Amino acid sequence: MNWNHISNVHDIEAIIERSHSVPCLILKHSTSCPISSMAKHRLERQWDIEEGTLETYYLDLIRHRDVSNYIASEFAVRHESPQVLLIRDGRCVYHASHLDIRVDELRQAA
Secondary structure, three states: EEEEEEHHHHHHHHHHHHOOOOOEEEEEEEOOOHHHHHHHHHHHHOOOOOOOOOOOEEEOOOOOHHHHHHHHHHOOOOOOOOOEEEOOOEEEEEEEHHHHOOHHHHHHHH
């Protein structure tokens, strides 16, 4: 997987714009949480989605809590960690958290 790092609100605005061309996946990850680490590693191990089908973005929510809060507000999704949000045409069309983060479901939603 090729993670694009998110560090500010402007990155989210760019993702929203980009999602009109290609679906975008945001992973909100807590670097201090073992469940978050396990979910991220499982996602990376199972990743078999063809390159160019979906763009992947990574948010370290410990360092960028303000951005995490913006994501929750912008997409009307309750904050959780770890959490994935699939953005298509500027809207969150799928989200999952914790051990419900699964590549097969992302593939279907994309």
